[in-house]
Amino acid sequence: MNTIAFAFDLDYSASNEVYYSLRSNGSALFGDWELVPLAYDFETVVVDLFKSGRIDALAGSFISDSWLRSLGRKRIPMVNLSWLSNIQSVPTVTVDDVKVGQVAAENLFEQGWQQFAFAGNPSLEFSRLRNTGFKQFLDNAGCKVLEFPISRKAEAIKWLSTVEEGTVIFSANDSIARRVVLLAKQAERRIPEEIGVLGVGNSPLESIFAGVDISSISLPSEGIGMQAAKVLQAQIEKGPAEPCSYLLPPGPVMERETTRRPESNDAVLEEALLFIRANFSRDLGVDEVAKHSGVSRRSLELRFQKELGHGPYAEIQRLRLEQAEYLLRDTELKIKDVAARCGFPEQHRFSTFFRRWKKLAPKEFRSKIRGSFSLQTPAS
Numbered sequence: 001m002n003t004i005a006f007a008f009d010l011d012y013s014a015s016n017e018v019y020y021s022l023r024s025n026g027s028a029l030f031g032d033w034e035l036v037p038l039a040y041d042f043e044t045v046v047v048d049l050f051k052s053g054r055i056d057a058l059a060g061s062f063i064s065d066s067w068l069r070s071l072g073r074k075r076i077p078m079v080n081l082s083w084l085s086n087i088q089s090v091p092t093v094t095v096d097d098v099k100v101g102q103v104a105a106e107n108l109f110e111q112g113w114q115q116f117a118f119a120g121n122p123s124l125e126f127s128r129l130r131n132t133g134f135k136q137f138l139d140n141a142g143c144k145v146l147e148f149p150i151s152r153k154a155e156a157i158k159w160l161s162t163v164e165e166g167t168v169i170f171s172a173n174d175s176i177a178r179r180v181v182l183l184a185k186q187a188e189r190r191i192p193e194e195i196g197v198l199g200v201g202n203s204p205l206e207s208i209f210a211g212v213d214i215s216s217i218s219l220p221s222e223g224i225g226m227q228a229a230k231v232l233q234a235q236i237e238k239g240p241a242e243p244c245s246y247l248l249p250p251g252p253v254m255e256r257e258t259t260r261r262p263e264s265n266d267a268v269l270e271e272a273l274l275f276i277r278a279n280f281s282r283d284l285g286v287d288e289v290a291k292h293s294g295v296s297r298r299s300l301e302l303r304f305q306k307e308l309g310h311g312p313y314a315e316i317q318r319l320r321l322e323q324a325e326y327l328l329r330d331t332e333l334k335i336k337d338v339a340a341r342c343g344f345p346e347q348h349r350f351s352t353f354f355r356r357w358k359k360l361a362p363k364e365f366r367s368k369i370r371g372s373f374s375l376q377t378p379a380s
Contacts, residue, residue, distance in 0.1 A: 002236055003034045005049055007060025015061065017329075018081055021225020022059060026232070046071070057232050065089040077235030079228045086125040088243055091235075093228045095219050096247035097126045101133025103217060104170045104198055107253045109141055113168040113196055119148035119180050120172030127172040130200065134170055150176060153183070160187035160195065168196030168259065174206035174216055175199075181210040181258065193274075197258040200250075204327065207256075213323075215259040218251025254326065268293050269303045272312065280319040281343050286312045320344065321357045328366045335362050 004026070006019055019037060026033040036055070038045055049055045050071050061082035062068055068078070068089050080087040081094060108116065118134055120127035135145045148169050149155045160183055171177035177199030181191060189195045191212060199206065199216040207214045227246050235241050257277055272293040276284070289312050290300040301311045308315065320342040327338045336347045339362075344350035354362050 002032060002056045003036060003054065004057040004059055004232060005036045005038055005046060005055045007038050007046060007058070007062070017219070017221030018225045018228070021222045022228050023225075025226040026229040050076070057236060059228055059232060062087050062090070075240045077232050077240055079231045079235075081224060081228055091231050091241050091244050091246070093224050093231060093246040094248070095224070095250055097129035098133035098136070099247075100200055100217055100250045101130040101135070101170070102137045103133075103250050103253065104130070104200075105134045105137035105141075107255075108168050108170065108196070108198060108259070109138065109143070111168075111259065113259075114166035115146070115164050115168070116143055117146040117148045117163075117167060117169045118172075119150040119169050119176050121150075121176075124172070130170075130172050148180065150179060156183050157187045160184050160189050163195070165194045167194075168198065171197060171199045173199060174201040174203040174214055177214050177216070177258070178206040178210040181212055181214065185211075191258050192260060198253070202254055202326070212258060213256035215256045216254050218254060220248040220251050223248045254322075266303055266307060268295055268300070269307055272300060272303075273315070276312065276316055277319065280316050281323065281341055283343060283345060284316055286316075289316075316343070317353060321354060324350070324354060324362070325358070325365070328362055338362065 006022065019035070023033070023035045026035065038060070046058065050058070055076070057077035057079075059079045059081060062078075062080045065088055068087070078090040080090055080092040082092075105116070116134075116138055118131050120131055122128055122131075131145075138145055146163075146167075149159055150171075169177075169180050171180055177197050180197050184191055184195050184197070191197060197214065199214050200219070202216045202218050203214075227248065231241070231246070260277065272289050275289055275292050286300070287297055290297040293300060295303075304311050304315065310318075324338055324342045327333055327341060328335075333341070335351070339345075339347045339350035342350065344353070351361055354360075354365070358365055360368065
């Protein structure tokens with residue numbers, strides 16, 4: 001039995017996904033693994049476990065190379081999974097941050113946004129790299145990138161109050177994106193009609209705190225966990241490896257409320273889409289959407305079919321099922337609670353729709369992408 005300690009960082013949502021992937025892939029590929037989760041304030045615990053010889057390997061978000069050296073001369077298999085620090089002394093598996101910025105720029109450019117800005121922390125390596133990729137793509141497209149003054153509240157609100165309509169702000173992560181959204185509200189700018197916001201990480205908590213579903217770039221958590229399992233197992237079999245980096249491309253852009261703008265010039269359709277996106281998570285029907293939009297149900301359905309190729313009911317269901325996938329993947333909500341939050345008062349009806357869409361029941365979908373989980377502690 002190999003005991004591997006897993007050190008979580010402050011971004012629990014992203015760490016959770018990698019943990020599930022590492023645990024399931026490690027067990028599936030190599031069998032005799034025990035993965036022990038440690039909270040983000042793990043430093044002293046790791047030192048104790050390391051010195052006592054109770055762990056065979058260490059994975060997770062490491063603080064710095066100097067901290068790793070403080071563990072002593074004894075070397076055990078390690079892999080760094082953090083995009084927050086620039087670790088040089090052990091192998092690292094993480095997302096390609098330059099590519100994250102490029103994906104963000106390409107997505108927003110193709111959506112037709114007119115002006116671009118970046119919000120990040122220049123003291124953090126991942127933020128600098130994401131900004132670099134963002135600017136690289138837009139420079140090639142002949143577009144300028146503005147710097148958003150995220151660290152200075154008064155200046156940020158003034159900036160938002162005066163910036164041109166049609167400006168979209170790419171934020172280095174979802175935490176920064178949430179702050180941008182809240183500042184935009186204080187500046188009385190409408191999202192996404194006037195200002196767009198895109199984050200990174202798909203954190204459900206940040207959307208909850210922002211009061212709006214934040215568009216976000218997915219991190220390749222499944223791939224990071226699988227590659228980390230391979231890196232660790234190779235070291236367990238052959239000894240600690242020389243430092244190297246495995247950079248994985250980011251996942252897809254999850255387009256939600258903060259960047260999704262209607263593509264039609266039909267003002268009635270635009271209003272209907274905005275109303276649906278703001279209310280699909282409750283018991284919303286087509287008649288209510290038509291009444292809000294000031295047209296008959298038949299007229300509304302014809303407008304949807306002409307511009308989108310499907311009716312308003314299909315649009316409501318599409319948004320509900322996208323949200324359900326998001327909640328099943330990134331939260332611990334019970335299936336009935338996921339259903340309720342997505343506008344399905346009856347769990348069995350939700351399960352029927354979800355199975356048709358993903359070819360899996362909600363529980364099967366969650367199990368497939370996560371693997372089983374149980375909290376463990378190392379044996380004394």
